[in-house]
Amino acid sequence: MIKNDLANLLERKANFSRSKAVLTVETILETMKKALLAGEKIEIRGFGSFRVMPKKTGFGRDIRRNRQIPISGGRRVKFRPGQDFKKQLKQQSIE
Amino acid sequence: MIKNDLANLLERKANFSRSKAVLTVETILETMKKALLAGEKIEIRGFGSFRVMPKKTGFGRDIRRNRQIPISGGRRVKFRPGQDFKKQLKQQSIE
DNA sequence: CCGTTGATGATCAAGAATGACCTGGCCAAC
DNA sequence: GTTGGCCAGGTCATTCTTGATCATCAACGG
Known part of the structure; x- marks a missing residue:
């Protein structure tokens, strides 16, 4: 499973546009990453x-x-x- | 950081409704979980x-x-x- | 959709560190 | 308010860790 798969999922399940789906996935992952980097x-x-x-x-x-x-x-x-x-x-x- | 924080993030950054934000987060995580359970x-x-x-x-x-x-x-x-x-x-x- | 780019996995070794078990309490998530 | 996840602690086996390199493939641009 790659980022693309998650984006596809949002396209299908949540009816997101491709760009929005990709952006959403990246936003979530980036945020989690930053939280961890902050020690949270x-x-x-x-x-x-x-x-x-x-x-x-x-x-x-x-x-x-x-x-x-x-x-x-x-x-x-x-x-x-x-x-x-x-x-x-x-x-x-x-x- | 809890699920709520991620949902809040989508509300602010992506302008999602609360329910959509929560659902999106859950969808992604659930999918990742299922993929892992499938051995992927x-x-x-x-x-x-x-x-x-x-x-x-x-x-x-x-x-x-x-x-x-x-x-x-x-x-x-x-x-x-x-x-x-x-x-x-x-x-x-x-x- | 294909090609390019560059990150990632596997590998070797050896040693150090973590995980897993259980139980109970505490605090956070829902 | 309730459920349940985490911590601690002892002990030992498993696993992780580092570094360099190649092959593979995710990601992205044309």
């Missing part, structure tokens, strides 16, 4: 939640030089599916 | 990608009984921020 968490019942967490991993590995690489900190975005979502993920009844 | 990956350039991966973790830990607990498999949803997103996350210049 996103929590949508029935879907899941995004949280920004400080990265504790301090070392990576460069296999070419076989040496450890110090990772200068940072943050991670963690996504956790909601309850229902998680439950459905466990059920492999889909296929 | 979602890839939005500039934002990030969601992928469903088989869960290899086979054992958890019950500290109360101090025993291993078999985790009956399943799938995980992994979110990876895009390049730009990741770069900005590293910069802690926000605070």
Whole structure:
């Protein structure tokens, strides 16, 4: 699924024009991105939640030089599916 | 940030009615959820990608009984921020 | 609609960190 | 007001992480 698919969906389901559909998708995603960058968490019942967490991993590995690489900190975005979502993920009844 | 915030955003930025804004947000998220449940990956350039991966973790830990607990498999949803997103996350210049 | 562009995934390794289990409380979402 | 998601805590296995490169494909322009 790509951005186009979401836009198509809005065209069909919500009767949006193509440009409006694309813009809407981008607006939502951009906003979520900015919220996360601001350190805010996103929590949508029935879907899941995004949280920004400080990265504790301090070392990576460069296999070419076989040496450890110090990772200068940072943050991670963690996504956790909601309850229902998680439950459905466990059920492999889909296929 | 909650669903309401995203809806408010569409009301202001896209001039949507409240109900349409909420419905739009839900439609998009629901669709993404269903795609993931179907095993499909979602890839939005500039934002990030969601992928469903088989869960290899086979054992958890019950500290109360101090025993291993078999985790009956399943799938995980992994979110990876895009390049730009990741770069900005590293910069802690926000605070 | 096709071609171009450039982001993204996979890969290797090894080590560090996170996840998952459960239970209860608290607070947020609905 | 009610439901339910998150946190914490212990422990261990799984997974993530880093970097460079190529192939692939999403995104966009013509």
